[in-house]
Amino acid sequence: MKVGRVVGTVVSxxxxxxxxxxxxxxxxxxxxxxxxxxxxxxxxxxxAGVGETVLILDEGTSARQIxxxxxxxxxxxxxxxxxxxIIDGELREAS
Amino acid sequence: MQLARVLGSVVAxxxxxxxxxxxxxxxxxxxKALEPSGESVVAADAVxxxxxxxxxYFVSSREAAEALPERFVPxxxxxxxxxxxxxxxxxx
Numbered sequence: 001m002k003v004g005r006v007v008g009t010v011v012s013x014x015x016x017x018x019x020x021x022x023x024x025x026x027x028x029x030x031x032x033x034x035x036x037x038x039x040x041x042x043x044x045x046x047x048a049g050v051g052e053t054v055l056i057l058d059e060g061t062s063a064r065q066i067x068x069x070x071x072x073x074x075x076x077x078x079x080x081x082x083x084x085x086i087i088d089g090e091l092r093e094a095s
Numbered sequence: 096m097q098l099a100r101v102l103g104s105v106v107a108x109x110x111x112x113x114x115x116x117x118x119x120x121x122x123x124x125x126x127k128a129l130e131p132s133g134e135s136v137v138a139a140d141a142v143x144x145x146x147x148x149x150x151x152y153f154v155s156s157r158e159a160a161e162a163l164p165e166r167f168v169p170x171x172x173x174x175x176x177x178x179x180x181x182x183x184x185x186x187x
Binding site for chain 1: 096097098126127141142144152154155156157158159160161162166173175176177178179180181182183184
């Protein structure tokens, strides 16, 4: 899993059926310094909001398991909102 | 998933089994500011209605084939949605 920050949303009405009714979040992927090293569009299952630091899963089989699917082109899912992130004993994120 | 702009289409009559009827489009991956990022790639169009100039989002790697009716095919990028709007920095 990766640490990310929600920076926006994507609105889409034409999509493959497995994405129907799911919120799509644009998330920066953060490195250990807290800097963005890229982004991903992830499905939200925890009601995360813009500005929140989140836990992002980026693996297909686990993503399908969370969404209760046997198949489907799904990879990135926001699976948690991070309350605290401590690296080298230093508090990097606090809610 | 990543954002991309559709640049054009690919026509290939001779293809491996399982890819019959699959539309292929050339897409340019974009960063979140919608600026080009990296090399263009050929992606299968799983929504079957994306066209040149459109803003789309796509899935990479093995999951791409999961977007198609025949799931065990050699496809590594698939367009899975057409973007209506991108909101950056707004709560929703």
